Amino acid sequence: MQPLTKNVLLVEDCPSDVSLLEQMLAGLGNHITITAVPRLIDAFKCMEKGSFDIILLDLNLSDVDGVVSITALASEFPETPIIVYSGLEDSRTKLNACLCGASNYLVKGRETATTLEKAIMNARIIPRDVALAY
Numbered sequence: 001m002q003p004l005t006k007n008v009l010l011v012e013d014c015p016s017d018v019s020l021l022e023q024m025l026a027g028l029g030n031h032i033t034i035t036a037v038p039r040l041i042d043a044f045k046c047m048e049k050g051s052f053d054i055i056l057l058d059l060n061l062s063d064v065d066g067v068v069s070i071t072a073l074a075s076e077f078p079e080t081p082i083i084v085y086s087g088l089e090d091s092r093t094k095l096n097a098c099l100c101g102a103s104n105y106l107v108k109g110r111e112t113a114t115t116l117e118k119a120i121m122n123a124r125i126i127p128r129d130v131a132l133a134y
Contacts, residue, residue: 005031006120009052011069012085013038013062017108021056021085024113032120039063040072047077054123057102059086059093067093067100074101081123085111 012018018036025032035050037043040063043055055073059066070082081103086093094105104119111119 004121005033006053006123007051008032008034008054008056008120009043009046009050010034010036010056010085011038011040011043011061012036012056012058013060014058017058021116024116028113028117032117040069043073044076047073047080052080054120055080055082056085056120057082059084059088059097067096067102070097070100070102079125081125083119083123 010018010021012021022034022036025034035046035052037046038061040061043057046052047055055077057069057073059069061069064072070084073080073082082101083104083106084094084097084102085106085108087108089107089110097105103123103125106116106119
């Protein structure tokens with residue numbers, strides 16, 4: 001059985017990180033499509049126009065920094081899972097991200113194409129009460 005296609009909105013302002021992620025996922029086939037935007041404001045515009053299954057979000061963007069971007073996206077698009085894809089390997093930031101609405105927290109440079117694929121294909125909304133228990 002062919003896997004379902006997942007449309008991913010990648011919010012990342014570093015072109016080399018976008019390219020690396022696209023290359024990693026390209027080797028897995030065509031069941032993950034990526035649309036990349038560099039700013040949070042662009043993410044809002046894309047979400048309003050398009051249909052995305054998942055948001056893959058860097059926490060350090062040119063127009064906003066930190067977990068506030070998760071809160072903003074989660075409140076506006078509560079049915080879309082948000083996966084943080086950050087260079088910060090910090091347990092406090094990870095916990096805060098999950099409390100703000102992220103369904104997963106992945107660290108750049110630590111993930112393989114396979115772990116990225118699994119995170120994307122299995123992304124789910126985590127109810128706030130479950131995240132608080134985390």
